[in-house]
Amino acid sequence: MKHAWEERNRPIRLERRLEFETYSATRDFLDRLGSLSEDKQRFPDISFGRTYVNITLRPLDESEGACLQADDHAFAAGVDELLD
């Protein structure tokens, strides 16, 4: 699980790609992620197909030049916990 998120720039963001065995597993994960999003009121951009999910998390602070903060990394860690 370590280094599973990649930090990218322009715009600064965290990205993680996940692969699943089945569509059912993909949907289960998306359901858990949806609940986490509502819980934390964080709504990352998500792309998915039958057996993959890409998550893009931008800083809560959307002003230009804003950096990723502790709460962004905490949300990413929360997503990781959904996989346990």
Next chain:
Amino acid sequence: MKHAWEERNRPIRLERRLEFETYSATRDFLDRLGSLSEDKQRFPDISFGRTYVNITLRPLDESEGACLQADDHAFAAGVDELLD
């Protein structure tokens, strides 16, 4: 609802962008779309955020130069019906 899907090339595909008022409405639509996908065994690429969903539907026939067929358009029409 007319012409809501755009046909694009390289690779040939149908695309539709939808906007919703709330995250809850977005998730409701994604749930219905997930059920339709399982029903029809068609799994389009989907991107979404808090209040939008983009759907990309490629031909079932993935061979090079393959065109969109009646069943592709039928699936797109089935997605439209989820919005009624």
